[in-house]
Amino acid sequence: MTDQRTLVGEVAQPPAGPATSAGHLLQLLRSNAAGYSRADLLEITGMARSTLYERLDALFAAGLVYESTPLRAQRGRPPRSLRFDDRNKLVLCLEIGHTHAGIHLLSLGREVVASARIPVEIGNAQEVVVGQVVGEALRLLDGRQPVGAGVGLPAPVDPLHRLGLERTVLAHWDLQLLQEAMESMLDCPVLLENDARSMAVGEVRGPLDSLVAVKVSTGIGSGIIVRGSLVRGAHGAAGDIGHVRIPEAAGCRCRCGRDGCLAAVASGRALLANPQFAHYGTLRRFVDAADEDPDVRAAIAAAGRVLGRALAAMVGTLNPGRVAVGGLVGVLPSFLQACRQQILTDAFEPSLVDLEIVPADSRKATAVGLCRLVEESLYAPERVEQLLSQHGG
Ligand SMILES: [Zn+2]
Incomplete structure (x- = not known):
């Protein structure tokens, strides 16, 4: 979690082996939009069938994997493809600038579902700005629940939100408090990142x-x-x-x-x-x-x-x-x-x-980057393991 370099590539190959965790299985499925059949997964990971099926069951139960019908008809019973279930999962992307905030709702496929832009004054108290931005975000969500939210800020953001780094734009802000307040108001995990860095992630081809x-x-x-x-x-x-x-x-x-x-x-x-x-x-x-x-x-x-x-x-x-x-x-x-x-x-x-x-791509890059960072963070293998242990236990 404190790694300085976060992988943003989409074809990262997760470690495979007989003991591949459910989190790594999901990472493998996420790396291929077409998904894999059970036979593919057995071959790639070298896992025992019973272990593989047990981990897949847990991923199904958590709504993270679904089975899709194969497109082309084959002789005999066609293998079904297992895919990362990115359907109906929305990410809220908030770009807080010096004078305006952009609020975007994206699908995990990076489609912009809804957008709004409101004036803000970054020099105002943190609670005031957060209240305005979250208020508009809730209006845009209109009852829908995002899986996570990303916030782009016009200042250096430490991955651990240590204080004292930024003394100019957000001198009076407490990023730890900002994250906690937003998580409680939006009822989902919130990730903070520098805005230009989010834009860079959105520009990755x-x-x-x-x-x-x-x-x-x-x-x-x-x-x-x-x-x-x-x-x-x-x-x-x-x-x-x-x-x-x-x-x-x-x-x-x-x-x-x-x-x-x-x-x-x-x-x-x-x-x-x-x-x-x-x-x-x-x-x-x-x-x-x-x-x-x-x-x-x-x-x-x-x-x-x-x-x-x-x-x-x-x-x-x-x-x-x-x-x-x-x-x-x-x-x-x-x-x-x-x-x-x-x-x-x-x-x-x-x-x-x-x-x-x-x-x-000024219109979309920052929001797309935030969406990608939120997805990477939400579905990181160790976080998926954590989620499944809460789900199962
Ligand atoms: Zn200066």
Whole structure:
């Protein structure tokens, strides 16, 4: 549970052997959407028939496995396929931003069933923000019970929710309390994760993907996936690039209290803080003006170039196959173009081979990532074992 790198690939091969646990059997079934027949499972795991059937019975009883009718007719009695029962299981995905919260209800197949967006002020008391977000989530759920919920936060999130790491955006928040309050209000397990990191998980296309996802909205954050594994770092701060000092920001005061941070010049907050753009009032109105106002476009491009400098260092360090840039500011063509150009100028050639620099799927990626993380956590073998022992005992 405290592993720094959580597997997010979908074709992970679980350990098989005569003593394969029910949790690992479920992991095996989850890895193949078509499912496996009983004969397949006997062959793959090498288990004794009686042990296999006993574990499958427990998974059936817990509603985690179902038997599906084979599609093609075969001679004799066709083998039935056993599948992970992902039907009618909903995950609530909450993206809490600086000024808005996105609330999405997803199926385990990653289909968005319902969505809402409400204004929030992240500087308000934690109970106020949680009350607003959960209130809207309950309205959206309309009596349906999610199997779990994921919450994306615009700040470093420690897997163990240790306090004291974040002193800027969520300085006054207690993540342990946040999780407990949400679990009791929603009556399901709740997982907390950094928003950009959730977005990175949502951008994973293949089991061995290496990618960096960057979110540029009010603040700046990034998520790192190395060969299918999410990198959280020793204390959950991996990818928190907004407060890296860069020469272009020398003398610029950052919200964190220091001078010279990347976020002090390239974030939405920094762009909007320019007195020249004060009349736009909100970041949304500012980015919407990019088409008509050449000064807005120029400022956005300059911010993209500065981010590109920082990302070139990441590209050189991690050699990702893809850099996905999202967020209200990040997806703007003028920002992305300038950012891409700077990465290509600054990074060393070997790290640029086949590198894609693309807009992130801003509409869905964070919610999809949260949904995937919730599924991985809910159906992790040890958690399934725990669930079955409660179920059976
Ligand atoms: Zn800073």
